[in-house]
Amino acid sequence: MVYRLAYSYLGSTADAEDATQSVFMKLINAPRSFQSVEHEKAWLIRCTSNLCKDMLKSARVKRRDEMPADMPDGNIRDAHEFDDVTQAVLSLPERYKDCVYLHYYEGYKTDEIARITDTPPSTVRNRLRDARGMLKRTLTKEGRDAL
Amino acid sequence: MTGRFDDKKRRAEDAMERDRALSDAPLNARVREAYERMTPSVQAEERMLAALIAAQEMQAEKSEEDARSAANHQQARFADTQVNAGYKTNGAAAHRRIHAQVRPARTKAQRAAIALAACLAAAFIGIGVLVTMGQPSSMLGASAGSSQSAASSAENENLEAALDGSANEEASAPDSSDSASSSTNAESGEPNSTLLSSDQDVRYPHIALDSGIELEIAHDEYGVAIAAAQSDIASKPQTATASNDLGETAECHVYESTSESPYPYVVSFDDSSQLFFAQPA
Numbered sequence: 001m002v003y004r005l006a007y008s009y010l011g012s013t014a015d016a017e018d019a020t021q022s023v024f025m026k027l028i029n030a031p032r033s034f035q036s037v038e039h040e041k042a043w044l045i046r047c048t049s050n051l052c053k054d055m056l057k058s059a060r061v062k063r064r065d066e067m068p069a070d071m072p073d074g075n076i077r078d079a080h081e082f083d084d085v086t087q088a089v090l091s092l093p094e095r096y097k098d099c100v101y102l103h104y105y106e107g108y109k110t111d112e113i114a115r116i117t118d119t120p121p122s123t124v125r126n127r128l129r130d131a132r133g134m135l136k137r138t139l140t141k142e143g144r145d146a147l
Numbered sequence: 148m149t150g151r152f153d154d155k156k157r158r159a160e161d162a163m164e165r166d167r168a169l170s171d172a173p174l175n176a177r178v179r180e181a182y183e184r185m186t187p188s189v190q191a192e193e194r195m196l197a198a199l200i201a202a203q204e205m206q207a208e209k210s211e212e213d214a215r216s217a218a219n220h221q222q223a224r225f226a227d228t229q230v231n232a233g234y235k236t237n238g239a240a241a242h243r244r245i246h247a248q249v250r251p252a253r254t255k256a257q258r259a260a261i262a263l264a265a266c267l268a269a270a271f272i273g274i275g276v277l278v279t280m281g282q283p284s285s286m287l288g289a290s291a292g293s294s295q296s297a298a299s300s301a302e303n304e305n306l307e308a309a310l311d312g313s314a315n316e317e318a319s320a321p322d323s324s325d326s327a328s329s330s331t332n333a334e335s336g337e338p339n340s341t342l343l344s345s346d347q348d349v350r351y352p353h354i355a356l357d358s359g360i361e362l363e364i365a366h367d368e369y370g371v372a373i374a375a376a377q378s379d380i381a382s383k384p385q386t387a388t389a390s391n392d393l394g395e396t397a398e399c400h401v402y403e404s405t406s407e408s409p410y411p412y413v414v415s416f417d418d419s420s421q422l423f424f425a426q427p428a
Contacts, residue, residue, distance in 0.1 A: 008182070013191060021195055028202065089181045
C-alpha cells in the first residue's frame with residue numbers, strides 16, 4: 001500500500017523505495033500506539049502522502065535550481081515501462097492521487113476517504129469526479145491517437 | 148405539471164448515473180489493474196526489508212550506545228562531584244574521569260561480595276581486639292619479646308607492669324589466714340618471699356617515723372618486698388611518711404611487729420591493705 005501510493009506520487013521505483021523506507025523508519029524511530037488497524041492504515045497513508053509531496057516539492061526546487069530550463073519533466077521517469085492507463089494515473093495532479101488510489105484500489109467510500117485525508121466529503125467527491133474526467137479524457141485521446 | 152417534470156428529470160439523472168456507472172466500470176477495473184502493476188518486485192521488497200532491518204539494528208545499537216554513554220557521563224559526573232567535594236585534586240579528577248569511563252559498572256554480585264568482605268574484616272578486627280584485651284600479661288611479654296617492635300614491646304612492658312600490679316593487688320586481698328600462711332613458712336619460720344608487692348613498696352622505699360627513725364621495706368634475696376600478715380602486728384599504728392629518691396612522698400602506717408616476726412616493723416600503705424615487713428635503714 002505504502003509503496004504503491006508512493007509510486008503513484010513519484011513515478012519512480014527508487015524514489016518509491018526511499019519514501020517507503022522513510023515512512024517505516026518514522027515508525028521505528030518514534031513508535032506510536034494505534035487504536036486499530038484502520039487507524040494505523042490511515043496514519044501510513046497520510047504520512048506517505050505528505051512525505052511524497054515534500055519530496056516532489058524539494059525535487060522541483062532542485063530541478064529549478066540545477067537543471068536547464070529546456071529539460072523535459074522528469075517526474076515520471078519509469079512510466080514508459082507501463083501502459084497508457086498507468087501513465088494516465090501517474091500523470092494525475094498531486095491533489096487527486098490520494099483520493100483516486102483510496103477509491104479505485106483500496107475501495108474506500110467518499111466519507112471514509114474524507115476521514116482518512118482529513119478533507120471535507122464534498123471535496124473528495126469533486127476530486128474523484130475531476131480525476132475520473134481527466135482519466136477518461138486522457139485515455140480517449142490516447143485511444144484516438146493510437147488509432 | 149411541475150411534479151411530472153421533476154419525475155422526468157429524476158429519471159433522466161438516474162439513467163445518467165446508471166450509464167456513468169456502466170461506462171466507469173471498465174475504467175475502475177483498468178485503474179485498479181494499473182495500481183496492481185505498481186506493486187514492488189520481490190527484489191525491491193527484499194531490498195526495502197533488508198534496509199529497514201539494518202536501520203532498526205543500527206537504531207538499537209545507537210540507543211544502546213546512548214544509554215552506555217549516558218551511564219558513563221553520570222559516573223564521570225559523580226567522580227567529579229566527589230573530587231570537588233574535597234578529595235585529592237592533583238590531576239585526580241581527570242584520572243578518575245578516565246577510569247570512570249573505562250571501568251564497567253559493578254554487578255550486584257560484586258557489590259554484595261565487597262559488602263561481605265567489609266563485614267568480615269570488621270568482625271576480625273573486633274575479635275582481635277577482644278582477644279588482645281583478654282590475653283594474660285605473660286603472653287603479652289612473650290609476644291613483645293619475640294616479634295614485636297621496640298616501641299610496641301615498651302608499651303607492652305608498661306602494660307605488663309600495670310597488669311602485674313593490679314593482679315597482685317587482687318591477689319593480696321585482706322585474708323588473714325591466707326596472708327599468715329603466705330608470710331611465713333610454718334616449718335622453718337623463715338619469711339616467704341612472694342610476689343605480693345605493691346607500687347608503694349617500690350616507689351616509696353624510705354619511711355621516716357616521727358621519732359626520727361628511718362625504715363626501709365624489707366626485701367628478699369631476689370629484691371622482692373616481703374609481705375607481712377595481720378598476726379605479725381603487735382601495736383597500734385603510727386602514721387609515717389614514705390618517700391623515694393625523687394622526693395615524692397606518700398602516707399603510710401607503721402606497726403611494731405611481734406617478737407616472733409623476722410623484722411621489727413610492719414608497714415601498710417593507705418591505698419592498699421597489703422602489709423610489708425620493714426627494718427631500720
